[in-house]
Each structure stands twice: as C-alpha cells, then as structure tokens.
Amino acid sequence: MLAQRDYSRLVELVWKKAPSKEIKQVAHQIQKTLNPHPAEQMQLNVPSMNQLTLEGVQHKYKETVLFFPSQGQTCHSYCTYCFRWAQFVGIKELQFQSNEIKHLVDYLKPRRKVSNVLFTGGDPLIMKTEILRRYIEPLLIPELDHITTIRIGTKATSYWPYRFVTDSDSDELLRLFEKCQKAGKTIAIMAHYSHPRELETSISQVAVQRIRNSGAIIRCQAPLIRKVNDDSSLWRDLWSMQVKLGMIPYYMFIERDTGPKNYFEIPLHKSLEIFQNAYKQVSGLARTVRGPSMSATPGKVVIDGVSHINKEKVFVLKFIQARNPDWVGRPFFAKFDPTATWLSDLCPAFGKQNFFFEETPEPIERALP
Ligand SMILES: *Cc1c(COP(=O)(O)O)cnc(C)c1O
Ligand code: SF4
Numbered sequence: 001m002l003a004q005r006d007y008s009r010l011v012e013l014v015w016k017k018a019p020s021k022e023i024k025q026v027a028h029q030i031q032k033t034l035n036p037h038p039a040e041q042m043q044l045n046v047p048s049m050n051q052l053t054l055e056g057v058q059h060k061y062k063e064t065v066l067f068f069p070s071q072g073q074t075c076h077s078y079c080t081y082c083f084r085w086a087q088f089v090g091i092k093e094l095q096f097q098s099n100e101i102k103h104l105v106d107y108l109k110p111r112r113k114v115s116n117v118l119f120t121g122g123d124p125l126i127m128k129t130e131i132l133r134r135y136i137e138p139l140l141i142p143e144l145d146h147i148t149t150i151r152i153g154t155k156a157t158s159y160w161p162y163r164f165v166t167d168s169d170s171d172e173l174l175r176l177f178e179k180c181q182k183a184g185k186t187i188a189i190m191a192h193y194s195h196p197r198e199l200e201t202s203i204s205q206v207a208v209q210r211i212r213n214s215g216a217i218i219r220c221q222a223p224l225i226r227k228v229n230d231d232s233s234l235w236r237d238l239w240s241m242q243v244k245l246g247m248i249p250y251y252m253f254i255e256r257d258t259g260p261k262n263y264f265e266i267p268l269h270k271s272l273e274i275f276q277n278a279y280k281q282v283s284g285l286a287r288t289v290r291g292p293s294m295s296a297t298p299g300k301v302v303i304d305g306v307s308h309i310n311k312e313k314v315f316v317l318k319f320i321q322a323r324n325p326d327w328v329g330r331p332f333f334a335k336f337d338p339t340a341t342w343l344s345d346l347c348p349a350f351g352k353q354n355f356f357f358e359e360t361p362e363p364i365e366r367a368l369p
Contacts, residue, residue, distance in 0.1 A: 036086035056098025076159035161207035232277035252291030
C-alpha cells in the first residue's frame, strides 16, 4: 500500500538482510512523511486553559469537544486505511491521549456552548466498563448540564459485538449507558460500519438491539475506501440495513489525506457518483446520511454536486461543519477536476484566486459564553 519509492526502499533493506534497527529507522522516516496529523489537528485543535495545554483533547467545532482517553488508544482490529494510525504505531510524540478527566471537566464548565463530548481513539470501548466509567461519570454533574450528549466513537459494534452481549462486563456497560440517560444525557454510539457484511451476523444484530434497549442511539459513519466499499449498491444496502435495525445513517467520509492514501483514494467526482447512486435508492429514513464529506483543515466540506455555471463545469461544495460557524451552509464552487481526491487539489471556479474561507479570519474564541 506504500508508494512505489517507499516500498522499494524497504524491500531493498529486507533483501540485503539489514539489521532490524535500520529497517525500523527507515520505516519511521516513511511514517513521518505520511501526514500523521491531517488537517493540522496538532497545531489548531488542541485547546489550552490558564497556560495549561489540554493533552488528549481536541476542540475544533464550537459545540463538540473530543477526548482521547489513554486506555482507549488501541482498537479491536486495525483497518489498513485507518485515519488514526498515528495512535497505534508506538511513537509517543505522535499520540493524542489523556487520563486527566478533571482537566476536561474544568475546561467544559464555563464553556456553556459546548453541547457534546466525543470519546474517541482508537476505540474507547476497548476499555473495561470500570475504566470507562471513570471518564464518563464525572461528566454527569449538574455544572455540566449543558453537555446533553456523550458520543462514543467505536468499531466494537462490528469487530467485537460481544462487548455488548457476552463480555463479563457487558451488562455493566449497558447499565452505565442507562445511568447517563437518567442523568439527562443521551449516549450516542458513533458506530463505524464500512460494509453491510458487518451487520449480517446475528451477534452484531443482538448487540445493536441491546444498545438500543439501554436508551442509547446509534449513528453510523464510515469512509469510502477503494477496494473496500467503492460500490453504490453496497452503500444502499448498508444504509437500508442500518435503518431496518433502528440505527441512524450519519456520515459518508472521503478517505483522508493521511497514511498510504494513494492506495485507498477515489477521485471526488467518483465518490459523489457512488454517494448519489446509493442515496437515490433509499427512503427518506436513510437520507439522514450526509456526504461525501472531507474532514479538512477549515471544516467538513461536503460535495453537493457537479454543475455547469456560465459554461464552466464546477463542483458545488458547502461546509456542514466549520471552524467559523458563519461558513456553514454557504455554497461555494471549485473548478471541476476529474483527478482531484481532496479539497487541497481543488481550485476556485470562475477565475477566482481564493476560496471565500481563505479570505476570512478564523475566530480564536472557543465557545466561551
Ligand atoms: C467530525 C468532527 C466533529 C463532529 O462533527 P459533527 O458534525 O457534529 O458530527 C467534531 N470534531 C472534529 C475534529 C471532527 O472532525
Ligand atoms: S476501527 Fe477506526 S480507529 Fe480502529 S483501526 Fe479502524 S479506522 Fe482506525
């Protein structure tokens, strides 16, 4: 999956039986060139409070704060296309993580515009319920009544559905979800399903049922990946099955510009075609899904369509989430480019020099009232 040049470098070392230390060194060099922190997340998203940098926290969009619990920074399996691969390669300075839930609570208290916290990783549901509880329960205090939803990003519903059914602490986990509901917070399981196959086993369906019975809701998201799910009938089936099982289709993402992306990426116009072909074959109940969406530096940009305006063929785009909330929903246009695979490949249409968001300054304020 590596680019030819990187691949050849490693193959050569292996063939000449280079010492493993040397191979590792070259592998590390290559890793560093693969954009381990896409969308400038290290520089732009990590907040600070009274001169303290909040490790393991990202706050990019006003309403949502991300938390990366230390013990949740592995996964039930490793997807070759993982956009969080830098969490897993054993290089400390590349990792986001924290076990300081107190700092998060202090950060959230005065930020009344934050409505939800997203536990992410890795996979937070790698953690035993006992550990997860230490992160979640502190959020249930009255001073945080503005936090109405706790999201948990996970692949466990697919890769380890036993987490909700037969694991020794699965009942306890569901009781924890119920406790959050009683405290007035919705638990939203942000489930990663990339293929309808993942929903076919009875154990995965039982897991879904049990999560729903706890009062939690399940929203589904996945990236569009070449050779994994680049087929519209598969997305149609995936969304339909999610609706059938009582889940909510949420996002279709475009493969991010990190890791061995050349292998997995799909031209934007092709991604749009796959999305639209699937979207037009499902009922409105499944059209809660949005995409294809790029999580880029300024925000989440969705491709709405391809159009001809003044004889110019253009991509019609808009932000569905942005650093600057004023950008959300405003249509903008890029020159059609059949080879473009990411926002950074696109040029403004109509001979313009910049996209509008490149001309407006970003707000620095982070959801303080
Ligand atoms: C996607 C994302 C969110 C959540 O956005 P929603 O549109 O509310 O689901 C929050 N923070 C970051 C950094 C994200 O990429
Ligand atoms: S499930 Fe998500 S976090 Fe885990 S390896 Fe796959 S893409 Fe990465």
